[in-house]
Amino acid sequence: MALDRRGFLMFLAGGAAGSVLTPTAWKLTDDISIWTQNWPWIPRIPTGALDEKPSVLKLGSAEYGLKIKRVNKQPITASGNPNHPLSLGGIDALGAASVQLMYSPSRIQQPMIKNDQGQFKPIAWSKALELLAGLLKPLQGQTDALACVSGDSTGSSREVFSKFLRAMGSPHVYLQPADGLAQNRVWNDLMQGQGRLGFDLENSDLLLVLEPDLLDTWGATVKNQKVFGRGKTELIYAGALQNSTAAVARSWLPIHPGSSGHLALALAYCLFKQGLEPRPVPKGFREYREFVRTHYTPDQAARKTGLSAQAIQNLAQKLQQASRPLIISGSTTGEGAPGFPFFAGLSLNLLLKRINTSGGITCLPGPETVLDPAGGPSIENSQDFCGYIQDCATGKIKSPEILFVHEANPAYALPDTRKTTDFFDTVPFTVNFSQFMDETAARSDLLLPNPYFLERLDDSFTPFGSAMNNYSLSLPVTQSGVDAKPTSDLLIALASTLDHDLGVRSYAELLRKKCRRLGADWGRLTSGETWTSGKTLSQSGLTLWNQPIASMCRAQMTGTPQATPGLVLEANRKTGSSRTGLPPFGLKAHLEEELSGALAAVRINRQTAEQMNVRNGQAVTLTTQAGSIQARILLDEGVVTNTVAVPTGFGHTALDMFSQNKGGNANSLLSLSCEPGSGLCSGTAFEVQVSIAS
Amino acid sequence: MSKKKKIGLLPFAAGFAAALVFGWNIFPQILYSNKGQPTTFSHTGHLNHTQKDLQDLDCVDCHYYRADGSFAGTPSLESCAECHNEPLTGVPSEQTFVSEYVKKDKQVPWNTYQGQPDNVYFSHIAHDTYECTECHQDMENADSLPPYYENKLTGYSRDIMKMHECERCHARENTSNACYLCHK
Numbered sequence: 001m002a003l004d005r006r007g008f009l010m011f012l013a014g015g016a017a018g019s020v021l022t023p024t025a026w027k028l029t030d031d032i033s034i035w036t037q038n039w040p041w042i043p044r045i046p047t048g049a050l051d052e053k054p055s056v057l058k059l060g061s062a063e064y065g066l067k068i069k070r071v072n073k074q075p076i077t078a079s080g081n082p083n084h085p086l087s088l089g090g091i092d093a094l095g096a097a098s099v100q101l102m103y104s105p106s107r108i109q110q111p112m113i114k115n116d117q118g119q120f121k122p123i124a125w126s127k128a129l130e131l132l133a134g135l136l137k138p139l140q141g142q143t144d145a146l147a148c149v150s151g152d153s154t155g156s157s158r159e160v161f162s163k164f165l166r167a168m169g170s171p172h173v174y175l176q177p178a179d180g181l182a183q184n185r186v187w188n189d190l191m192q193g194q195g196r197l198g199f200d201l202e203n204s205d206l207l208l209v210l211e212p213d214l215l216d217t218w219g220a221t222v223k224n225q226k227v228f229g230r231g232k233t234e235l236i237y238a239g240a241l242q243n244s245t246a247a248v249a250r251s252w253l254p255i256h257p258g259s260s261g262h263l264a265l266a267l268a269y270c271l272f273k274q275g276l277e278p279r280p281v282p283k284g285f286r287e288y289r290e291f292v293r294t295h296y297t298p299d300q301a302a303r304k305t306g307l308s309a310q311a312i313q314n315l316a317q318k319l320q321q322a323s324r325p326l327i328i329s330g331s332t333t334g335e336g337a338p339g340f341p342f343f344a345g346l347s348l349n350l351l352l353k354r355i356n357t358s359g360g361i362t363c364l365p366g367p368e369t370v371l372d373p374a375g376g377p378s379i380e381n382s383q384d385f386c387g388y389i390q391d392c393a394t395g396k397i398k399s400p401e402i403l404f405v406h407e408a409n410p411a412y413a414l415p416d417t418r419k420t421t422d423f424f425d426t427v428p429f430t431v432n433f434s435q436f437m438d439e440t441a442a443r444s445d446l447l448l449p450n451p452y453f454l455e456r457l458d459d460s461f462t463p464f465g466s467a468m469n470n471y472s473l474s475l476p477v478t479q480s481g482v483d484a485k486p487t488s489d490l491l492i493a494l495a496s497t498l499d500h501d502l503g504v505r506s507y508a509e510l511l512r513k514k515c516r517r518l519g520a521d522w523g524r525l526t527s528g529e530t531w532t533s534g535k536t537l538s539q540s541g542l543t544l545w546n547q548p549i550a551s552m553c554r555a556q557m558t559g560t561p562q563a564t565p566g567l568v569l570e571a572n573r574k575t576g577s578s579r580t581g582l583p584p585f586g587l588k589a590h591l592e593e594e595l596s597g598a599l600a601a602v603r604i605n606r607q608t609a610e611q612m613n614v615r616n617g618q619a620v621t622l623t624t625q626a627g628s629i630q631a632r633i634l635l636d637e638g639v640v641t642n643t644v645a646v647p648t649g650f651g652h653t654a655l656d657m658f659s660q661n662k663g664g665n666a667n668s669l670l671s672l673s674c675e676p677g678s679g680l681c682s683g684t685a686f687e688v689q690v691s692i693a694s
Numbered sequence: 695m696s697k698k699k700k701i702g703l704l705p706f707a708a709g710f711a712a713a714l715v716f717g718w719n720i721f722p723q724i725l726y727s728n729k730g731q732p733t734t735f736s737h738t739g740h741l742n743h744t745q746k747d748l749q750d751l752d753c754v755d756c757h758y759y760r761a762d763g764s765f766a767g768t769p770s771l772e773s774c775a776e777c778h779n780e781p782l783t784g785v786p787s788e789q790t791f792v793s794e795y796v797k798k799d800k801q802v803p804w805n806t807y808q809g810q811p812d813n814v815y816f817s818h819i820a821h822d823t824y825e826c827t828e829c830h831q832d833m834e835n836a837d838s839l840p841p842y843y844e845n846k847l848t849g850y851s852r853d854i855m856k857m858h859e860c861e862r863c864h865a866r867e868n869t870s871n872a873c874y875l876c877h878k
Contacts (some may be wrong), residue, residue: 007705014709022717027725031847038811038849045812049760049770072770072801 048072054081054528056460056474057095058453060151060176060407060577062086062221063463065530066095068454068477075099075454075478080222084530085470086463090222093574097583098454102481106436106581106656108449110483120447125485128448133497135429139401140168140498147172147400149385151408151579153180154460155474156370156510160488160502161406163371167500172400174385176408177336179218180464181384182680183329186342190549190678192283195363195537197346199328200467202227203359206322208315209237209245210260210345212330216244217571219334219465234322236315238263238307239332240568241603241645242638253315254640256306257568258684260329261556263312264344266301268292268351270316278351284545288347291545291553306640324359325352331682333571333648335413336384339678340556347544356536363537364469367461368517370510371503385410386681389423390674399426405433405440406487407450412439412652413578415670415683416626433487438579442654450487455480459511471518472530473511552677565608566643567624567685569666575649581659582649593634595650600663601634603645604690609635611642612690619693622646622664624685626671629664630693644688726843726852732803733795734787737833745782753826753834765818768804771795805842807831807853815878829855 003011019025048071055066057078065084069077078098082089111128112120123131139145146168148161153175162173175181180197187193201207201224212218214235215225227233228248237249240257255263269292278285298309305312319325329345331337346361354360385408391397403424414420424430424443432444435452450456458474488507495502504510515522520531543549574589576582594601599619604612614620616635621628622644629651639645650663670683740751756769766773775796781789795802808830810816821829831840831853843852857876864871 003705010703011705011709014706014711015713016709017706018710018713019717022714022721024713024717024721027721028847031725031845034811034848034850047767047809049766050762050764 046071046074046076053477054084054475055454055477056084056458056472057098058152058155058407058458058460058474059094059098059101060409060579061094061217061573062092062219062465063154063460064090064095064220064222065472065528066091066098067528068099070477073478075102081528083528084472085468085532086220086223086466088223088226090226092216092222093572093585093589094576094580094583095222097576097585100584101580102452102454102478104436104580104656106438106654106659107452107482108435108437108441108447108484111449112447114445123446125448125483128446129490129494129497132431132446132448133494135402136168136494136498142401143169144172144398145401146170146404147174147388147402148404148406149174149176149388149408149410150406151176152406153178154463155407155458156461156507156514157406157458157488159369159371160491160507160510161404163502164491164495164500166372167495167502168498170400172388172397174388176410176413177384177386177682178464179212179330179334179336179342182336182339182682183342183346183464185680186339186678187346190339190343190543190546190552191346191350192541192543193363193539195365196462198362198364198462198467198469198536199326199465200359200362201233201326202230202467204233204324204326205359206234206318206325207236208319208325208327209235209239209249210264210327210329210341211239211258211332212245212328212334213243213332213571214245214328215248216573217334218328218330220463221465221573224465236318240566240640240643241332241570242636243332243570244572246638253307253311256304256640257566257643258341259305261341261344262296262301262304263307264327264329264341264348265292266296266298266305266312267316267319268344268348269296269298269301270313271320271348271351274316274320276320276351278353282350283541283543284549287545287550291550295557319348319352324354324357326354326360327352333569335571335648336386336680336682338552338675338682338684339680340552340675343549343552343678350542350544355539355542362467363539364462364466365533365535365537368514370513370517384681386414386672386683387674387679389414389420390672390681392423392426393419399423401428403427403430405430405444407433407579409434409438409440409578411443412654412665413667414672415667416672417665417668418627419672433490434579435484436579436581437654438581439652439654448487448490449482449484451476451480451482451484454478455484456486457508457511459514469533469535470530471515471520471525471532472528473525475526475528548677548679550677552675555676565612565688565690567622567669567688568639568643568645569648569670570603570645571648575647576659578649581652581655582662584658586658594647595662596632598661598663599630599632600647600650602631602647603634603636603639604643605637605639605641606635607641608639608643609633614690614692621691621693622669623689623691624669624671624687626685627668629666629668631664644690725846727846728841729805729844730842731805731839733791735839736837738835738837741834759819763817763819767809768802768806771799771801774802805844805851807840807842807851808855809851810854811850814876816876 051070052067057066064086065081066078067081068075080087080089080091110122113123115121150158165173184196235249236251237246238253238255246252302309327345327348329341349361392399430444431446432441433448433450434441453474454477456476461471462469492502614633618633646666648666651665652659670685673684674681758766781792861871
């Protein structure tokens with residue numbers, strides 16, 4: 001009965017025959033095919049009760065209403081809020097990724113303190129506050145010992161910071177540079193205008209955009225896109241590169257980089273030629289006109305801007321023929337510029353009688369201040385953080401002992417990265433309230449994470465670019481997934497520890513008081529509605545020429561534009577904001593040639609490439625006075641000759657693995673310089689050298 | 695020679711039988727693990743409630759359609775807590791349920807017997823004209839929850855409805871069997 005070879009083979013044959021009559025083979029085949037499709041990293045669709053909650057995007061970019069779709073109270077996706085005046089149902093690349101960013105691997109999970117070895121270690125909230133209070137106590141009453149930089153220009157948290165620092169005896173509360181801040185300073189400080197500037201794009205019939213990317217990074221971009229989408233407004237773009245706005249504008253007027261201010265004054269020259277005179281006549285009009293007549297003759301204007309005299313003349317004619325023209329000036333990135341282009345653009349609007357009129361510029365009352373209505377200058381009129389760094393570097397102001405960083409990433413976003421990091425090195429103790437481990441957080445000493453905007457109650461008062469004042473609440477839609485505490489509440493508690501009364505017991509109380517002061521309905525605000533007000537401030541004493549304006553304009557008359565290759569920075573919301581880094585969905589949003597390996601593409605046209613002796617796809621080094629970055633050449637006729645267009649948003653050294661080591665930081669190419677007259681400090685780079693990377 | 699002839703088909707038969715035993719009995723035990731449910735639940739206990747105001751409890755009180763037409767499926771913790779915020783009976787499992795889930799505000803991680811994977815769109819309300827028991831087990835008279843078997847390879851429930859079953863019914867009912875009907 002021993003099993004011989006033949007018997008064994010028959011046993012196997014029997015087994016095989018029997019298997020056919022069992023589900024083993026078929027079931028295994030089916031299951032293996034399913035198994036190969038269900039890897040643990042593939043996200044699962046959550047199931048459960050669906051609902052939508054309103055909130056407002058607050059990530060350091062355009063702020064507008066969102067609708068957050070949730071499953072079982074867990075946020076899963078964001079869409080534009082059709083009822084919010086700055087969204088109208090639209091959304092941008094950062095808003096679309098805002099829910100996913102909440103789960104970013106770079107989220108700071110808990111309060112942390114840096115040890116002697118430079119590593120972050122967790123610390124309990126109570127101990128962190130005790131430590132901070134201990135450090136702050138001896139600094140009370142010292143003017144320069146404490147400073148704060150915030151990236152939130154619309155929230156009431158700036159009031160809390162302002163009040164806290166004033167209670168400590170410090171006036172050093174700053175905002176990160178932005179077009180809105182610079183434009184309002186030019187309007188208020190130089191032109192003696194009242195209120196904050198609004199832009200009534202939707203009622204304008206001709207929009208002349210002088211350099212900023214209206215549809216991607218300037219002002220209320222989502223609303224701007226909606227206005228453009230209606231097709232009722234003719235859009236003309238003047239700038240050195242074909243960005244999102246130029247690409248869809250009726251016409252793109254290619255000008256030298258940074259020459260939009262000159263173009264505005266050249267247009268003023270043409271309007272004067274046609275006999276235009278503003279009524280009432282602003283102060284300093286004759287001197288202004290004299291300056292324009294002297295420096296912006298057709299030949300001079302053509303040389304300064306790169307546009308032909310005829311093209312400028314035609315544009316001026318178009319402006320005069322339009323019934324509701326509006327001139328928008330600013331920087332290509334929306335992150336601040338010298339005062340000159342803002343002044344030139346505003347002066348042109350003034351000449352065309354576009355102030356406080358439909359489709360023009362609206363002068364809006366500033367935000368209601370709750371904590372200290374009578375105390376000190378409001379934060380938005382104070383100097384920007386670049387100016388503060390410059391003053392510290394030159395010894396005009398003593399560097400602070402403690403620096404608060406709130407919703408900002410200046411170590412990455414500010415021009416002249418070297419100078420900024422040098423500044424941070426001089427600060428003995430930096431406290432960071434960021435949600436993400438960004439470049440500034442990595443350099444900080446104490447991390448006290450603020451909940452993500454979808455996890456906390458906050459507010460937004462009239463983001464820059466809005467035509468009218470509006471106020472909405474950024475409502476929490478979920479509980480925080482990390483151990484974070486709202487910064488404003490933390491400061492209120494900290495002030496109490498230091499025996500200061502900020503006037504409110506909680507941030508929610510402050511927001512309720514603000515709501516009452518505005519005459520808004522809290523219940524309606526918490527249900528996602530927006531308070532709006534069409535009130536404008538009438539203007540008297542507007543000035544077109546005075547000593548600061550003269551200094552600012554005359555400083556522009558030196559130098560020869562475009563003698564050497566110029567640099568122009570281009571921003572795109574798909575690279576996120578300086579705080580977030582590259583947002584999710586970038587894989588779909590970025591073109592293949594925009595980012596190749598660790599090198600981002602810089603755009604030049606064919607003629608420039610021939611002059612520089614470089615070819616498409618070649619790795620190069622861009623060098624300026626301030627620094628250098630590596631990049632790859634992308635030939636593109638959407639850039640004017642003798643100009644290199646460098647994208648911002650790349651070159652992060654912190655944040656998550658999706659943002660790190662992707663391209664170079666364009667801000668490091670800029671030198672920090674302060675403009676005579678306006679005192680505005682911003683990044684400039686007139687010359688860039690392009691060499692083939694070794 | 696004659697000895698060999700005697701055992702001629704025996705190995706074949708043994709192999710055949712062994713394969714059948716393995717395929718139908720042993721293989722399923724290897725493939726599926728009995729995971730059960732995180733807590734016990736008695737359908738009969740709820741449907742035949744002794745408390746007067748709960749005597750008219752119906753299936754749809756817990757297994758209902760939401761306002762948007764989607765099916766709530768297994769009730770959420772909030773639904774359970776409407777009655778069981780505190781223990782109502784002396785039953786130990788109820789006390790455990792209240793202390794472990796209700797008091798900790800933790801959703802019960804019920805295992806779903808027939809939950810379809812993410813790549814399948816299934817609408818309960820579109821199948822509302824059929825009796826629940828045509829697809830699901832009859833739970834109305836069950837005092838305990840049936841065992842939940844999970845496929846170790848796929849992670850799916852053993853009792854999940856397979857595509858051929860959907861297709862067969864659709865064909866029988868003269869309903870479209872187009873891919874996009876379920877795979878959006």
